[in-house]
Amino acid sequence: DADVTQTPRNRITKTGKRIMLECSQTKGHDRMYWYRQDPGLGLRLIYYSFDVKDINKGEISDGYSVSRQAQAKFSLSLESAIPNQTALYFCATSDPGTSGGAFYEQFFGPGTRLTVL
Amino acid sequence: RKEVEQDPGPFNVPEGATVAFNCTYSNSASQSFFWYRQDCRKEPKLLMSVYSSGNEDGRFTAQLNRASQYISLLIRDSKLSDSATYLCVVNTPDTGFQKLVFGTGTRLLVSP
Numbered sequence: 698d699a700d701v702t703q704t705p706r707n708r709i710t711k712t713g714k715r716i717m718l719e720c721s722q723t724k725g726h727d728r729m730y731w732y733r734q735d736p737g738l739g740l741r742l743i744y745y746s747f748d749v750k751d752i753n754k755g756e757i758s759d760g761y762s763v764s765r766q767a768q769a770k771f772s773l774s775l776e777s778a779i780p781n782q783t784a785l786y787f788c789a790t791s792d793p794g795t796s797g798g799a800f801y802e803q804f805f806g807p808g809t810r811l812t813v814l
Numbered sequence: 815r816k817e818v819e820q821d822p823g824p825f826n827v828p829e830g831a832t833v834a835f836n837c838t839y840s841n842s843a844s845q846s847f848f849w850y851r852q853d854c855r856k857e858p859k860l861l862m863s864v865y866s867s868g869n870e871d872g873r874f875t876a877q878l879n880r881a882s883q884y885i886s887l888l889i890r891d892s893k894l895s896d897s898a899t900y901l902c903v904v905n906t907p908d909t910g911f912q913k914l915v916f917g918t919g920t921r922l923l924v925s926p
Binding site: 737741745755787802806807808 | 822848856859860
């Protein structure tokens with residue numbers, strides 16, 4: 698089974714609808730992230746969480762909200778979806794490791810392809 | 815200027831060829847550097863970290879030049895399975911958080 702899972706994998710919705718994307722992980726990592734990927738723009742950080750009580754905005758948080766329900770679960774919501782939120786969304790996790798967090802790998806889920814019409 | 819810049823390619827090479835990608839970063843405070851691989855419509859996966867002394871993993875060699883702020887990835891004896899997009903990733907301090915900044919990727923196509 699995959700260590701980081703995302704649901705749904707694909708979603709088509711209409712403008713103005715509320716959408717929730719879910720992420721679960723079995724890696725036991727405290728840190729979780731939400732990114733979006735658009736052609737030509739690379740991955741951009743939406744929100745990140747270092748533990749259940751710590752949630753922070755990334756570079757493109759407007760129009761999004763998140764919930765860290767447990768160490769293993771991190772959900773991303775689009776309160777009122779708009780067409781320019783059409784993108785590939787990735788959840789990721791990481792472990793600061795033993796070197797103070799400077800060197801760590803992020804593990805990505807399989808992604809959710811969201812289309813807003 | 816983008817924080818991390820890469821040539822988008824595509825680089826079209828025959829099997830067995832050697833190919834090199836470069837990446838430049840703008841923040842001199844960046845501390846950690848990585849190459850991730852992303853197959854079409856799939857999640858990025860860590861290919862290798864890049865250390866100051868350079869490092870090699872089989873057919874892959876990564877090098878870092880801090881003075882010029884660029885990172886390179888060399889792939890020797892290219893295989894068809896190397897066809898993918900290679901993301902240059904830099905770990906940069908940002909308000910107490912070491913964030914990962916992703917380049918837009920360089921696409922590699924290896925042909926028979």
